[in-house]
Amino acid sequence: MLRFILLRLLQAIPVILVVITVTFFLVRAAPGGPFDSDKAVMPEVKAALEAQYRLDLPMSQQYFAYLGDLAKGDFGPSFKYPGRDVNELISAGLPVTAELGAYALLVALILGGLAGIMAALKPNTAQDYIPMSFAMVGICMPTFLLGPLLVLVFGIYLEWLPVAGWGDIPGDKILPSLTLGAAYAAYIARLGRAGMLEVMSQDYIRTARAKGLPEWQIVVKHALRGGMIPVVAFLGPAFAGLLAGSFVVETIFQIPGLGRFYVQAAFNRDYTMILGTTVFLSTLIILFNLLADILAAWMNPRLRAQLGESK
């Protein structure tokens, strides 16, 4: 097991290097530069700016200089926010997005997991159709619609919750977490139902039933592990994808998270910021995919048995 993890971590290094290289040249190939602005920029001023950011050097030198800085853990200064470096921007936005993502996943797991299990226990009955219809609504209800809807109902009409902000007014974290969680809840419900259905028809569940165990015990003790495997496989990339996916929610609720930085960096041609967030994101994706694989192994009884033997 340890060997496998180490190997995957080793493989991550070339992956990240390729990501950096491709991104580095990709962003420079995109039309428009970081200093293009609404008003004409004098050539002398532009040259001075480019010199400050090393953009006057040949591309290869820029590239190796960047790698050198990166090796020292320095993502470089931001183009859009002079006086801030990318490390600072990421460390300001990350905790917020991570917290938002964690709450959203919690919402998603609880709502989606429960709905999926309920549906799978009595397929093709009302207990299946009702939660699954909600899940469908969740899937086709984009966040840019659900967010404002929740705000209007709970923020404006009922005046129960704040309409925007993060950690500013008590309760302002609830609506964004619900909004972001809803879409994932819908996916989890669908995937969870499918997974549970597969498991519930397995021999070992039938054996458990034959033993006369109560249904809830069968679900909790036996079926849940196997049935949630597809969910776990989905969660790995999903959690990493939250970073990019939280952009809309962060915009609607004025949340100072990383998602806004990630998307806006692309629009601002903030080269260092794009690279910084991308490197960061790719590391996260690799880690979470790995974690999902490990978790799935732990949950899959057959594979676990194999692992046990190989020890």
Place this chain on the structure above:
Amino acid sequence: MTSIENTGNDNPVPNNKISDIAMAEQGTSLWKDAWARLKKNRMALFGLAVLVLFSLIALLTPWIAPYGYEQQNLDLGATPPSAQHWLGTDIFGRDLMTLIMYGGRISLAVGFVATAVALLIGVTYGALAGYVGGRTDAAMMRLVDILYALPFMIFIILLMVVFGRNLLLLFLAIGMVEWLTMARIMRSQVQALRQQEFVEAAVSLGLGPVAIIRKHLVPNALGPIIVYTTLTIPGVMLLEAFLSFLGLGIQPPQTSWGLLISYGAETMEEFPWLLIFPGLALALTLFSLNFLGDGLRDALDVRSSKD
């Protein structure tokens, strides 16, 4: 190591698959049986009917739309449903029903084309990686990791600038992104199936890898693939709306359901019909897709018919 690489396994593999060899050999009867089973599923048939109807409307829109889609009446502005405009008008005084019909053309096209691209690439790639295994598999999956991590927005901007604006290109670009998850799911399915007796039997019968993948692995992994596909289509439609909203997708006055919904969401208090009707169109399509998907999955699942 390979045994642990297996761990992406999604579904515990069904038993008695050996019988599937016989089934696959006479492929036509598999589909015939499936169709027979599908016909009994009312919800699935309803879904199919709605989708066929919507596709027909989309195809015939230029001839049957009540108004021209760019036909404005600025002085009229946004009005609620009326006798002249059954679903009301938008802020330009354009007929909403016409807009929804034209929008359906784009949304359905992007939904199906991009998803088809994603399916084709994802399933092939995932099946290959899962079947071959070892270093090749590791290398292929790391490529997927790389593509996951690249900044999508910049990629789209570049595509649009280098190749110009092109609807087909937009569809392809979206499909190129969506295939990644599909590949991961397919791979984990194939990995689990590969060690099953019926595959080994097929190998011993001397079937080549392509034939095995096509005849045995893909059909047996259809369930999760269908479920994920029904999840992908709405995802793709909304992604198109997001890109178009940012100026990276289709150009006004062309429109799509996703765009209509996003504009409608901004004015949902003042002009709720601008949100409700496009939303209904999208929701109805997705529900239908879902019913059809579930129906197809059940119909193609050999086991469930035996249970």
Place this chain on the structure above:
Amino acid sequence: MPFNTLKLFIIILFSCLLMACIGGESKVTTGNRDGILHLGNGTEPQGLDPHVVTGVPESRILRALFEGLVVKNPYTLELEPGVAQRWETSEDGLVLTFYINPAARWSNGDPVTAHDYVWSWQRAMNPAMGNLYAYMLFPVVNAEAYTTGKLEDPNDLGVKALDDLTLQVTLNEPTPYFLQLMDHYSTYAVHRPTIEKFGKATDRFTKWTRAKNIVSNGPFNLSEWLLNRRISVKKSETYWDADKVKLNGLVFYPTENIVSEERMFRAGQLHLTNDTPLEKIPVYQAMENTPFMQAPYLGTYYYMLNTQRAPMDDVRVRKALSMAVDREKLTRTVMQGLVFPAYAITPPGTLGYQPPKLFDYDVEKAKALLAEAGYPNGEGWPGLELMYNTSESHRKIAVAIQQMWKDALNIDVTLANQEWKVYLDALTQMEYQVARRGWIGDYVDPNNFLDMFLTGGGNNKTGYADPLYDELILTKAPQAKSKQERFALFYEAETMLMEEMPIIPIYTYSTKRLVDPAVKGLPSNLMDSFNFKYVWLQAENTTKEGE
């Protein structure tokens, strides 16, 4: 484990709900009590270094933190003393002398001196600084040569400290609008010891503007800067005119999404917004004691025509397109009657200047012109692409105008919505046919609009070039003896410009924002210029907050 988490989550959820319901005193209510103004500020500022940043949100914060030599009265836009107690202009208009208020202080207690200005302006114009607004000071002797690197010694610049409190500025030629620029942040003084403590004078990356580091000279001091969250400023104790400052502080929110901003306002989280969604405006206008405030804004929204590309190289085509735009209808419907039709580049009424109006909405004439140009009733029309950058209002206008052209001239125009940087790049490369653009004046003077169209000017980008026009703007107007003569020359130039029609003026901007009734002393003005010194909060007894 999941069930414990579930319980915990539910408990947290409900306690939050309870707290929100019980402790639900809005920011507006607490702000009114504590004298803190909460305002939507559009976006997170790039930074707070006056010589680095550009942009309206930045300028608003800088206005609270710093003060220029001269400030504008928010009601009349007339100049009044800022850091300078008084000032004199020499008879030939070339030498300005500023007498600095001896009571002016930096927030650490240091006096503000003329030397601060000399050093700051040298910094602002230093080529290494990369200051995008360096050109604001180009009327100063040798400024342009220094910024473009043709002159090495900053001491040759036309800015001198005669003594600690007397600043002398020498100009290249009489520049009537120069005094106005003293209220622009690019001419603000910065605190030398603070900047040098954190790095080189011209280093853009230092942390001198952070909340604990910054030293400024305005009515407020920076107390908190939370990235993408809020920026808070507190009343300054050292400000020379502190007695007049009524607010205890301000909180700026980076409200990028105007729809969310409007909801924040409705929920009592903001005293005033940066903008208002167009569709919401009729609702607010219908209210009694409406919080909606609208005022003309010194800016013009227009379409640029690339005069170097067919079919736009034919002035008849340009005129036909311009005449086929029904501006009255467009502003009345799509823009909700909030902006004013424009027929020239200069907004009407800039210090009494009235721009020429050479044409009107005239479909018949437009058709005739197009026919003359070889496209009778749109026949043989080669197609045209109208480019705009991603934004809801640009989209709406483009969609409407596309249809107007189709209806009036029977020509096909395609729309191209471009991402901002792609759009800018296309403009710079002149890779466009028709492109949307807006210009907001930096100072109130026709020159600010007309000097865009000088031959080869950086903001011209239409290919318009006319030596006679250049001469009027560059040589004749600055030498004019009187305001009337100067304006007559501008009028002549603008008439020439509009005869050639390299642009299609569409409307004159207006500011549209929601303002809580408790906010006092914040008049609308042409420059949308806030002077927070004069603002106070006074909740009326009948306000609906705290319900």
